Amino acid sequence: MPIKQIITLSNKQGMIIKLSNWGATWLSCELPVVEQKREVLLGCKTFEQYAQQDAYLGATVGRYANRIANATIKVNEKSYSLSANQGVNQLHGGKLGFDKQLWHIQSKSNKQVTFTLISPDGDQGYPGELKVEVTYKLTDDNQVIISFNAITTKTTPVNLTNHAYFNLDGETNKDILNHTLQVNADFYLPVDRDGIPNGDLVNVSQNDMDLRIPRLISDKLLQSPDRQITGGYDHAYLLDKSQPIAAQLISADKKVKMNVTTTLPALQIYTGNFLQHTPNRHNGEYHNFAGIALEAQFLPDSPNHPNWPQPSCFLEPNKTYHHQICYQFMIDKL
Secondary structure, three states: OOOOEEEEEEEOOOOOOEEEOOOOOOEEEEEEEEEEEOOOOOOOOOOHHHOOOOOOOOOOOOEEEEEEEHEEEEEEEEEEEEEEEEEEEOOOOOOHHHOOOEEEEEEEOOEEEEEEEEEEHHHHHOOOEEEEEEEEHHHHHHOEEEEEEEEEEOEEEEEOOOOOOOOOOOOOOOEEEEOOOEEEEEEOOOOOOOOOOOOOOEEEEOOOOOOOOOOEEOOOOOOOOHHHHHHHOOEEEEOOOOOOOEEEEOOOOOOOEEEEOOOOOOEEEEEEEEEEEEEEEOOOOOOOOEEEEEEEEOOOOHHOOOOOOOOOOOOOOOOOEEEEEEEEEEOOOO
16 A cells, blocks of 8 residues: 655755645655745645645646636547536546545655555546646755656646645745746636636736836735735736746845746646645644746646647657646755
């Protein structure tokens, strides 16, 4: 019987990350900041707490990350009813998504670990058996590289991401509102109160949603009509692929910067608007805005919007799904 395990990776800089086969989850990320270890990832104390929380802390989410409207998709003119777990909609793969599975540890070393999972045909309503592989690699220049691979027996939508929440000031700091964020994207997707897209892509210059210039997260946070709907940022940005990075996050004390790069077409920015009461690793609870998730992915509800300007989210039996997300940390040693 497989058991829940913790795997520790470290590098020459003194950076340490911890991972688990439960949900192929990123548990911890400690950076050596001014001769002290700084925990920059939100997390729980016990596996039981991870199983109970609904914030998807650090988890690998799938088969389809983000939301699918009415938990319904159509593949080759055939409709499929998916497992609904957020009202009538599906969020992050359904009630028993990949975040709630015990993955197989295929290989591990002190620098990388590979987890595998077989999602059977019909899992959460999706067609096709999907074989998934997720590799976490820690490099000596403080990059955490997450690689996703998958193959299927039937055409199916696939959208795999990691749901880590970052607080670069240290996860015991109360919030990320004084972090600075830059996202290289010209368009974003407006959503309704349920997070379901309710229109086409909109230029970021409208509705005060522009993050192309570095901006404090707290800046007019709840003044934009779009952010009022979601209680903060909870929006997908279509990335400008001509730019070298997708996003940069800077801590309030300016000692830590994090660059995000990815092969995926979009980035979901979620400022932890509903993190309140999520258990933390200190026998307490997080508050709203305790961390920010920068989830590289396909646009939400993409299976129902084939005309959006991005590659297809459907994986076919003769193809391999392969994408990467890289989080690189730069530390001010002074």
